[in-house]
Amino acid sequence: MVEILFYIFAAVALGGAIGVVFQRNPVGSLLFMVATLASLAGIFVLFEAHFLAAIQIIVYAGAIMVLFLFVIMLLNLGHDYRKDLKMGLGMILAFAVTGGIAGILVRQLGGAGTSAVEQALPGPEAMDQLIQEQGIIGSIARPLFTDYVVAFELTGLLLLVALVGAIAIAKRRV
Amino acid sequence: MLAEALILSAILFVIGMLGVLVRRNVIIMFLCIELMLNAVNLSFVALSRFIGIEGQIYVFFVMTVAAAEAAVGLAIIISIFRHYETVDVNNFNLLKW
Numbered sequence: 590m591v592e593i594l595f596y597i598f599a600a601v602a603l604g605g606a607i608g609v610v611f612q613r614n615p616v617g618s619l620l621f622m623v624a625t626l627a628s629l630a631g632i633f634v635l636f637e638a639h640f641l642a643a644i645q646i647i648v649y650a651g652a653i654m655v656l657f658l659f660v661i662m663l664l665n666l667g668h669d670y671r672k673d674l675k676m677g678l679g680m681i682l683a684f685a686v687t688g689g690i691a692g693i694l695v696r697q698l699g700g701a702g703t704s705a706v707e708q709a710l711p712g713p714e715a716m717d718q719l720i721q722e723q724g725i726i727g728s729i730a731r732p733l734f735t736d737y738v739v740a741f742e743l744t745g746l747l748l749l750v751a752l753v754g755a756i757a758i759a760k761r762r763v
Numbered sequence: 764m765l766a767e768a769l770i771l772s773a774i775l776f777v778i779g780m781l782g783v784l785v786r787r788n789v790i791i792m793f794l795c796i797e798l799m800l801n802a803v804n805l806s807f808v809a810l811s812r813f814i815g816i817e818g819q820i821y822v823f824f825v826m827t828v829a830a831a832e833a834a835v836g837l838a839i840i841i842s843i844f845r846h847y848e849t850v851d852v853n854n855f856n857l858l859k860w
Contacts, residue, residue, distance in 0.1 A: 595768075609794060610791075618794060626801065657790065657793075664790075664850060675786070687781040690777055690780065710810075740824060754838070761845075
């Protein structure tokens with residue numbers, strides 16, 4: 590059951606990703622991206638990362654994609670159906686480079702066989718036990734507020750800087 | 764399921780990179796960068812199932828940085844659009860030789 594769901598989500602994610610790249614209308618491209626993000630959230634659930642699945646939907650598919658949509662509509666690009674793929678040498682070069690990298694990645698990951706990767710790692714039992722003891726949120730919140738608390742506070746500072754910077758850049762006159 | 768997830772993540776990353784190289788609309792290029800970030804997030808989550816919770820914490824930070832990056836990047840795109848009246852990268856060629 591889990592495997593079937595994984596393959597369904599993976600197919601939707603791949604289709605969405607291809608749609609993002611080859612859809613001409615920017616709004617359509619964005620909607621394909623939302624489909625990809627939602628199916629990635631589904632895959633997160635299959636890997637027992639429920640909290641991340643929730644913030645993937647809320648933050649990514651909700652907030653960030655709406656921000657993109659606002660900008661596309663603010664700049665009035667919604668009915669820009671002109672072809673905007675690079676053609677000729679650039680296209681060939683792009684496909685050659687990405688094809689090469691795809692080949693290397695799939696060879697590295699798939700060459701060893703499906704089970705060999707999993708056998709090289711400790712099994713999921715430790716994670717199951719952690720979730721059983723502390724709960725889904727607790728198991729991620731405890732290290733976040735103890736071991737990684739400096740990084741967490743710095744992230745807050747980063748968000749403040751990004752907020753001030755975005756307003757300063759986008760304003761007409763500072 | 765781990766190896767399949769890692770392969771899916773690799774393919775999504777490569778599709779995102781293809782989008783950055785092939786498209787000319789700067790907003791779609793930006794969207795493809797987000798796609799690459801998500802591909803990396805997927806491999807973090809898949810590996811965290813087998814190794815430990817740290818992978819999920821990294822994903823949390825990646826998402827926050829991606830949100831900050833999207834806000835600043837889109838502000839830059841708006842200010843470029845105000846200057847050039849277009850989002851086609853072929854028009855921003857001051858550094859091109």
